[in-house]
Amino acid sequence: MAGPPNKRQKREEKHEGQMPQKKFYRQRAHANPFSDHDLTYPEHPSAMRWSEHYPHFVATIPAAVPKDDPIATRDYNEYYVARMEKRVEVADIGCGFGGLLFALAPRMPATLILGLEIRTSVAEFVQDKAKALRLQQQQQPPASAGAETPPVPGGYENVSCIRANTMKFLPNFFAKAQLTKIFLCFPDPHFKARKHKARIVSATLNSEYAFVLAPGGMVYTITDVEDLHVWMVEHLAAHPSFARVAEGEAEGDECVAVMRRETEEGKKVERNGGRKFVAVFRRLEDPAWP
Amino acid sequence: MQHPFQCIASVRLPGEATSYDYLVTACGPRLTVVDVAMGEIASRWSTERAASTTSNGDDDEQSERPKKKQKTSTAAPRASNIIKLIVSPDQTHIVTVTDDKLIRVFGVKTGGLLDELSQRCMPKRPCAIQILPDNATIICGDKFGDVYSLPLLPSDSPVVTEQASAGAAESEVSKKEKEAAFKPSATNLTVHTKRNRKALEAQMAQKDFTNKKEPLKFEHKLLLGHVSMLTDVLYATREVERKHRGYIITADRDEHVRISRGPPQSHIIEGYCMGHTHFVSKLCLIPGTDMLVSGGGDDDLYVWDWPTGKLRRKYEIFGAMLGLPYVGDTVMNDGSTQQAATVGDMSDHKVAVSGLCTAPFTNAKGQQETALLVTCERVPALFVIPVNRLQLVKKYEITQIDLDYPPLDITCIGDIVVISLDGRKDGQYRLTANKLVQPNADDKGHVMLKPDEDTEARLKCLVGSAEGVRADDKELDELFYSVANLRKRGGWVTPGEDVAAEDDPVDAEADPNGTEIVEMEDDATVRKA
Numbered sequence: 067m068a069g070p071p072n073k074r075q076k077r078e079e080k081h082e083g084q085m086p087q088k089k090f091y092r093q094r095a096h097a098n099p100f101s102d103h104d105l106t107y108p109e110h111p112s113a114m115r116w117s118e119h120y121p122h123f124v125a126t127i128p129a130a131v132p133k134d135d136p137i138a139t140r141d142y143n144e145y146y147v148a149r150m151e152k153r154v155e156v157a158d159i160g161c162g163f164g165g166l167l168f169a170l171a172p173r174m175p176a177t178l179i180l181g182l183e184i185r186t187s188v189a190e191f192v193q194d195k196a197k198a199l200r201l202q203q204q205q206q207p208p209a210s211a212g213a214e215t216p217p218v219p220g221g222y223e224n225v226s227c228i229r230a231n232t233m234k235f236l237p238n239f240f241a242k243a244q245l246t247k248i249f250l251c252f253p254d255p256h257f258k259a260r261k262h263k264a265r266i267v268s269a270t271l272n273s274e275y276a277f278v279l280a281p282g283g284m285v286y287t288i289t290d291v292e293d294l295h296v297w298m299v300e301h302l303a304a305h306p307s308f309a310r311v312a313e314g315e316a317e318g319d320e321c322v323a324v325m326r327r328e329t330e331e332g333k334k335v336e337r338n339g340g341r342k343f344v345a346v347f348r349r350l351e352d353p354a355w356p
Numbered sequence: 357m358q359h360p361f362q363c364i365a366s367v368r369l370p371g372e373a374t375s376y377d378y379l380v381t382a383c384g385p386r387l388t389v390v391d392v393a394m395g396e397i398a399s400r401w402s403t404e405r406a407a408s409t410t411s412n413g414d415d416d417e418q419s420e421r422p423k424k425k426q427k428t429s430t431a432a433p434r435a436s437n438i439i440k441l442i443v444s445p446d447q448t449h450i451v452t453v454t455d456d457k458l459i460r461v462f463g464v465k466t467g468g469l470l471d472e473l474s475q476r477c478m479p480k481r482p483c484a485i486q487i488l489p490d491n492a493t494i495i496c497g498d499k500f501g502d503v504y505s506l507p508l509l510p511s512d513s514p515v516v517t518e519q520a521s522a523g524a525a526e527s528e529v530s531k532k533e534k535e536a537a538f539k540p541s542a543t544n545l546t547v548h549t550k551r552n553r554k555a556l557e558a559q560m561a562q563k564d565f566t567n568k569k570e571p572l573k574f575e576h577k578l579l580l581g582h583v584s585m586l587t588d589v590l591y592a593t594r595e596v597e598r599k600h601r602g603y604i605i606t607a608d609r610d611e612h613v614r615i616s617r618g619p620p621q622s623h624i625i626e627g628y629c630m631g632h633t634h635f636v637s638k639l640c641l642i643p644g645t646d647m648l649v650s651g652g653g654d655d656d657l658y659v660w661d662w663p664t665g666k667l668r669r670k671y672e673i674f675g676a677m678l679g680l681p682y683v684g685d686t687v688m689n690d691g692s693t694q695q696a697a698t699v700g701d702m703s704d705h706k707v708a709v710s711g712l713c714t715a716p717f718t719n720a721k722g723q724q725e726t727a728l729l730v731t732c733e734r735v736p737a738l739f740v741i742p743v744n745r746l747q748l749v750k751k752y753e754i755t756q757i758d759l760d761y762p763p764l765d766i767t768c769i770g771d772i773v774v775i776s777l778d779g780r781k782d783g784q785y786r787l788t789a790n791k792l793v794q795p796n797a798d799d800k801g802h803v804m805l806k807p808d809e810d811t812e813a814r815l816k817c818l819v820g821s822a823e824g825v826r827a828d829d830k831e832l833d834e835l836f837y838s839v840a841n842l843r844k845r846g847g848w849v850t851p852g853e854d855v856a857a858e859d860d861p862v863d864a865e866a867d868p869n870g871t872e873i874v875e876m877e878d879d880a881t882v883r884k885a
């Protein structure tokens with residue numbers, strides 16, 4: 067469902083390359099992750115048209131493709147999906163307005179980063195912002211011609227967002243062991259015990275995160291709600307596929323600093339002088355079969 | 357009006373000279389066991405007794421009376437219906453699920469007698485249930501997507517069944533516990549964003565802040581979970597490096613087929629069989645192969661190589677249904693109903709696979725083969741595919757066998773295929789017994805049903821067994837035909853309309869658009885109430 071028509075209209079009045087304004091993309095704060103929203107998603111990760119999201123990473127060599135190539139040109143259904151040079155490796159689950167995404171993108175310009183957000187308008191905002199930032203970068207005169215700001219590494223070509231309910235459809239987008247990092251930043255707290263199944267971290271969902279993460283991959287969590295922090299630590303640490311990364315090591319990770327500083331929620335908490343609780347987990351190798 | 361059998365299962369008990377075959381039938385709230393060789397009723401059991409003993413306290417029929425009262429609620433409307441019926445691999449136990457979320461375990465004794473051993477109330481309605489090859493563990497998938505394991509035989513003898521109504525009738529003790537448990541999980545001091553504060557306020561404003569539910573009082577383990585309604589659960593084994601590996605295969609309403617390791621590593625997802633575009637309702641493993649067949653709301657059955665998650669082929673089922681009668685009303689997209697005629701007449705006819713199973717047969721050359729049997733909701737036909745045809749990537753052969761009424765369940769007694777039919781008018785027959793035969797060796801894919809009149813005649817002893825079981829069309833339709841309801845209507849679903857959302861874990865106060873009433877975080881007009 068798109069935003070109300072008047073907002074949509076205003077959104078479209080902006081000309082290309084102009085930064086989208088949040089006020090035109092507002093939506094109710096919570097979407098029910100158990101409802102059948104009219105979501106669109108590929109029936110299989112290889113049917114996903116990533117070329118629309120990362121046009122700069124479309125492969126130029128359509129030569130002989132190995133049959134079992136995970137980045138397939140044709141999926142089993144025989145419809146054409148452009149072959150990509152890279153796969154998405156970093157996912158920001160519940161990315162909101164995308165503060166973290168746009169901060170991470172220049173720091174890992176060769177890595178595809180994807181935000182996943184259940185609220186339509188908010189996801190659209192992030193998509194529009196990525197497009198606008200890319201255009202700005204493309205239109206910037208080269209540094210030699212006296213540009214005021216240096217070009218951003220990667221030109222934001224490596225960042226995008228999709229509307230998705232990650233609690234249901236993660237395996238539609240990502241294959242086994244595809245990701246190296248998952249961010250869970252300031253997830254909705256769902257305070258009531260009856261609502262705990264709606265939390266984005268749970269014993270059973272953690273298995274899905276483990277599935278899409280490569281061994282050695284990381285889950286980053288941050289929240290201002292201590293109770294939720296304790297919950298996430300309890301559930302991730304108790305899951306045999308994850309081990310918590312020692313605090314010293316976590317604090318040395320640049321991603322942790324970015325996550326504290328650059329998420330929209332992180333900024334708000336900062337302004338209000340609140341605390342932020344961080345925990346990082348590493349995806350372990352699967353044990354041998356019993 | 358008569359009540360057809362919604363579930364049937366066969367049990368083969370070993371004997372000294374020969375083995376003894378029993379057919380267990382579920383008719384509304386009743387179980388009736390038939391001695392197949394004798395053509396006699398061996399035993400009966402019913403939830404009606406549980407309900408009636410609760411209301412009048414009568415101790416009649418001591419021996420067969422359930423050990424515990426079932427529910428203490430005052431209005432005892434109707435006895436609960438049996439919705440699942442399975443047999444342990446070693447044939448010593450049967451397990452039933454009733455629509456009040458109770459799992460019951462029965463011992464099957466010599467002579468086909470049933471011994472009710474336990475009843476356990478699950479937190480959510482079980483949708484799929486299996487007994488593992490160890491004959492000691494039940495795995496059960498529920499409406500909210502969780503899969504639990506429970507010991508077949510509970511370790512501690514007293515099973516507290518009052519839990520069934522724990523939410524309604526609250527004891528003093530539990531009230532106290534609740535007060536003690538009231539501990540806000542966050543305070544205004546720990547919540548720093550308007551978004552979270554609003555959520556906290558909204559939730560604190562509600563009376564019952566903590567969990568109402570009591571923990572289950574019997575041994576159980578959460579093995580895995582989907583955030584979707586589970587529709588089928590299978591346990592599979594494979595031999596790798598001369599060791600048996602166990603797997604749990606789960607299907608859900610959101611088109612997923614998931615392969616997890618079996619316990620104790622069920623937290624590891626090995627893969628998915630991705631490709632369905634509508635709900636998956638049934639799974640079937642093809643014995644002796646790595647093939648898995650899945651079906652649901654798509655026009656095709658999907659044939660997978662499940663260890664790799666690769667789709668081998670699709671096998672069209674909708675085409676085979678075209679032109680067949682369609683029994684009952686068709687619910688149109690606008691919610692109205694129309695009397696149906698034949699499949700394909702109306703654009704709204706869609707596939708809803710209600711049954712997938714395999715059955716043995718002797719082919720025209722006298723060799724043993726296996727066939728896949730497929731049934732679709734409200735379509736009075738059986739679709740048969742010899743499993744060696746499934747392996748072929750291009751060829752398409754499917755035998756469609758007309759039945760007089762829509763099939764409800766299928767079980768095999770040796771090589772006799774017993775089909776339960778929705779013959780609900782008095783005098784219509786509700787069970788048929790047949791053998792699968794292949795008349796012609798050249799015509800490889802073609803298989804026929806040959807009535808087994810002897811067995812059928814002996815099953816006639818069941819005729820009076822449904823006497824007095826309430827049956828009206830609406831109730832029967834609800835009990836028999838729930839698969840088509842798994843189809844998503846598309847767009848925003850109102851909770852009342854959506855079966856899967858009817859007791860959504862997110863509060864009922866969530867609005868029909870699936871969004872909660874909590875204002876946008878940076879909306880300056882929001883003020884604390």
Ligand SMILES: C[S@@+](CC[C@H](N)C(=O)[O-])C[C@H]1O[C@@H](n2cnc3c(N)ncnc32)[C@H](O)[C@@H]1O
Binds near residue numbers: 096
């Ligand atoms: C409090 S916001 C945090 C936004 C951002 N990560 C930040 O730190 O600024 C949580 C976001 O998660 C989104 N969300 C909640 N459940 C989701 C789900 N199942 N799938 C995708 N997004 C979800 C919400 O719509 C919301 O935008």
